[in-house]
Amino acid sequence: xxxxxxxxxxxxxxxxxxxxxxxxxxxxxxxxxxxxxxxxxxxxxxxxxxxxxxxxxxxxxxxxxxxxxxxxxxxxxxxxxxxxxxxxxxxxxxxxxxxxxxxxxxxxxxxxxxxxxxxxxxxxxxxxxxxxxxxxxxxxxxxxxxxxxxxxxxxxxxxxxxxxxxxxxxxxxxxxxxxxxxxxxxxxxxxxxxxxxxxxxxxxxxxxx
Numbered sequence: 001x002x003x004x005x006x007x008x009x010x011x012x013x014x015x016x017x018x019x020x021x022x023x024x025x026x027x028x029x030x031x032x033x034x035x036x037x038x039x040x041x042x043x044x045x046x047x048x049x050x051x052x053x054x055x056x057x058x059x060x061x062x063x064x065x066x067x068x069x070x071x072x073x074x075x076x077x078x079x080x081x082x083x084x085x086x087x088x089x090x091x092x093x094x095x096x097x098x099x100x101x102x103x104x105x106x107x108x109x110x111x112x113x114x115x116x117x118x119x120x121x122x123x124x125x126x127x128x129x130x131x132x133x134x135x136x137x138x139x140x141x142x143x144x145x146x147x148x149x150x151x152x153x154x155x156x157x158x159x160x161x162x163x164x165x166x167x168x169x170x171x172x173x174x175x176x177x178x179x180x181x182x183x184x185x186x187x188x189x190x191x192x193x194x195x196x197x198x199x200x201x202x203x204x205x206x207x208x209x
Contacts, residue, residue: 028120128163
């Protein structure tokens, strides 16, 4: 119906052997973290507008809040109101840092070489990938290497240092916030999460080749 706002997205992508892995939860490479974000609202939003610069999933709630004029202040929410970009009235901040984190398994997943937390940070076309317990950090220039096959961290040490400092700051902030809150998950919630694949991921059975 013409008065219905439709928003389409996904919570993750899928590794398709592009980095030796099929499935998700394993890394922060583009194949696993890049998903569509589509808004469709006839006569309210311009049709055919495509914004090339990526956004965060945490931007969805403040954007819907603003589009639907819901109660609450979008400024109090994490994320960014994307309405000006959807209307074409403002260009996105191309250098906005985008923080990514893969699911963390406290006991590790040795079978897949997953030993600790993994993060990534994108700013503009530069993307830093960090899994410090597994090996050196990696730097990619997505403008010429969208599939992240050419690690240029040795050629661009200053870019790596800049993004690395910001990434370390965001990780420290996240950990300080996590230390202040705890959440008890009951048996019913655990069963629901397991049924949805979020406890004991079935992707653990997908071998790298």
